Structure formats: structure tokens, C-alpha cells
Ligand SMILES: [Ca+2]
């Protein structure tokens with residue numbers, strides 16, 4: 001991702017129109033409704049009234065509820081993508097070549113959009129696919145790129161400042177404690193456990209995906225990343241074993257492309273579009289990852 005520390009969501013603050021005695025007069029209630037409506041234009045009227053009527057001693061819980069409701073309504077009002085990951089049908093060698101039958105039959109994700117400008121077409125097509133078996137989640141990227149580059153060489157370098165492909169995994173879908181993995185064209189990796197968006201990056205970097213395998217390959221005009229993430233490595237993210245068929249996780253799939261020498265041409269691409277001001281760390285906008293036998 002571009003960065004972990006970034007501006008948060010618009011504040012859901014206590015409105016100015018609550019009476020100190022906790023009882024709203026008619027006028028106060030109307031003013032509160034207007035205030036709540038101005039802060040949360042997407043909320044249905046019934047929910048606006050509910051929030052406006054909350055007494056002041058419940059303002060903090062009310063604000064938490066407001067944030068949750070806003071996220072819920074916004075999320076429901078947009079179409080988040082779903083990817084169905086099938087079980088592998090052969091052994092996957094993590095070698096940067098996608099010649100396994102499992103990859104051939106996996107659906108390819110091809111819809112990657114700019115998080116800051118969704119209408120702008122990407123100049124660098126990206127494909128991704130996911131399969132799984134009892135031991136691992138496998139992720140593949142095929143990135144069209146005439147000039148993949150990277151100067152960073154060490155595990156946990158800030159790869160998001162260069163070029164990467166990325167997968168975020170939130171097994172229980174609560175938007176907390178999700179795993180982030182980035183792989184560079186030189187097969188350098190950074191992995192983080194994000195307790196919550198805007199969390200401290202140094203602490204997040206201390207976590208490692210035990211048993212992680214990655215490989216990178218080149219093809220004419222592009223590069224391949226092939227990744228195996230052991231289920232048991234995701235305990236801190238809430239998963240220790242292979243999911244059961246029918247299980248559903250939340251996931252973000254991203255790419256950063258930074259054409260050398262071309263100002264303003266950087267591409268921050270997402271399968272499931274985030275709100276741009278949140279960078280890639282917008283777990284409410286992660287897509288759905290469904291597991292199928
Ligand atoms: Ca392979």
C-alpha cells in the first residue's frame with residue numbers, strides 16, 4: 001500500500017445540538033437531524049432520526065454506531081466483487097511459472113482500477129488468481145509491464161514506495177487484524193499484520209508469514225508472482241486451518257506501478273475499489289473471497 005498512516009474517515013463527532021440534560025426539545029431534535037444528515041448524507045432517514053435522538057450520555061456509543069451504520073450503508077450501496085477460489089487440482093510449485101493445471105482452470109481477475117481515479121484506464125493490465133489446498137492459499141499475479149523495477153532488497157523494506165503486487169487477507173471480515181503481503185518484481189517481500197487501519201507500521205512489520213513461499217518470473221512484456229501462504233501462518237489474523245468449502249473471507253488485491261521518468265503516471269490499482277483517501281487500507285471495501293471445493 002502507499003502508506004499505513006493516513007487521514008482517517010471524516011470524524012463522526014458529537015453534534016452541537018444536544019441539550020445538557022439529555023432531553024432533546026423539538027427544535028433540538030430537528031437541528032440534530034439536520035446535523036446528522038449533513039454528516040452522513042447516505043444514511044436512510046430512519047437511521048438519521050435514531051442517531052439524532054440519542055441522549056448525550058450515549059454520544060460516544062452513538063458515534064460508534066453511526067460510523068458502523070455509515071460503513072454498512074455505503075458498502076451495501078456499492079457492489080463489492082466476489083472471487084471464487086477453487087481447490088488446486090495438482091501440486092503447485094512456487095517457481096514463478098504458472099504452468100500448473102490449477103492455474104489454468106482458475107478464474108482470472110482482470111478488473112483492476114485506479115483507487116484515486118476509477119474512470120482512468122490502467123496502462124498496465126494486471127491479472128490475478130487464487131487457489132487453495134489443505135496447506136496453503138496460493139496467489140498468482142501476471143502484471144503487464146515493459147519495465148518492472150525495484151531497488152529494495154531486504155525483507156520488510158518499504159516496498160510500497162516502489163512497484164509491488166499485494167494481497168490483504170481478513171479471514172473473519174471484521175476489518176481488524178488483517179494480513180498484508182507485498183511482493184516486488186525482484187521477489188523481495190514485506191508482510192504486515194494490520195491491527196486496524198492507520199495502525200503503527202513499525203509494530204505491524206514485526207509480524208512474518210511463517211513458511212511463506214514466493215517466486216517471481218519474467219515473461220515478454222511482463223512479470224509473474226507466485227505465492228504460497230500457509231494457513232497456519234495466519235493464526236494472528238484469525239485462521240489456522242484450510243477454510244471449509246463455502247467459507248467466505250474478505251480480501252484486497254492490489255498493484256502499484258510507477259513508470260520510471262514519467263511524472264504523475266503512478267498507478268495504484270485495486271480489484272475491489274477503495275475510497276481513495278484511505279489508500280489501500282479500507283477493509284470495509286475489501287472484496288469477498290469464497291472458497292469452493
Ligand atoms: Ca508454478
Ligand SMILES: [Ca+2]
Nearest residue numbers: 174175176177
Ligand atoms: Ca480480522
